[in-house]
Amino acid sequence: MVATQVDPPASDDDVDVTPEAPEPVQLTREYVRGVDDQRLEWVDVPEWSKNGERAGTFAKNISSRARDRWERESWETENGKPKLTLDNSRARLVVLGACNADGELIFTVEDAEWLGEKCGKAMDRIYAMVEQLSGTSVAEQKAAAKNSETTPGDSGSGESPSD
Numbered sequence: 001m002v003a004t005q006v007d008p009p010a011s012d013d014d015v016d017v018t019p020e021a022p023e024p025v026q027l028t029r030e031y032v033r034g035v036d037d038q039r040l041e042w043v044d045v046p047e048w049s050k051n052g053e054r055a056g057t058f059a060k061n062i063s064s065r066a067r068d069r070w071e072r073e074s075w076e077t078e079n080g081k082p083k084l085t086l087d088n089s090r091a092r093l094v095v096l097g098a099c100n101a102d103g104e105l106i107f108t109v110e111d112a113e114w115l116g117e118k119c120g121k122a123m124d125r126i127y128a129m130v131e132q133l134s135g136t137s138v139a140e141q142k143a144a145a146k147n148s149e150t151t152p153g154d155s156g157s158g159e160s161p162s163d
Contacts, residue, residue: 037061038103043129047122057098057106059126061133066096070136090127091115097130 025031040058049055062070070093076085091112098106107115115123131137 039133040099040101040103041129041133043126045122045125047119047125057126058101058103059097059129059133060099060103062093062096062130062136067134067136070096088112088116090120090123091118093130093134093136094123094126097134098126 039061041060042056043059044054044056046055070089073092074084074086074089075082077083094115095105095107095109095112100106
């Protein structure tokens with residue numbers, strides 16, 4: 001590594017001062033209701049390209065309600081205890097987050113079945129973006145499963161966190 005000498009600024013006016021963070025806003029019902037919190041990102045899906053065109057879709061963060069549905073569908077009961085199942089979870093999340101430029105979903109819940117048979121790499125591309133935008137992850141699902149296990153002193157209801 002070569003050391004370089006840096007001349008000090010000639011005056012305080014030459015110093016780049018980072019502005020202070022803005023004051024926090026107290027959330028209110030009206031404020032939250034008025035916030036557009038939908039995020040869209042383009043995802044290239046070259047595996048689904050035809051005739052050399054650029055194929056892809058937008059992905060969006062899923063709503064709280066859609067996330068609850070996805071998490072609820074990720075649980076099954078085995079021997080009376082909740083068990084995390086990842087069966088077709090990529091397709092189920094893609095259905096909830098793949099959209100057009102206006103944020104309208106391009107697949108229906110019924111499409112998850114045949115989407116689960118499509119190229120895994122293509123599905124991974126869309127799934128990863130929806131997961132990133134939504135804050136969902138397998139690690140979070142596994143943590144939820146671990147937290148739902150019966151511990152000494154629990155009532156042992158075996159219900160998942162989404163019930």
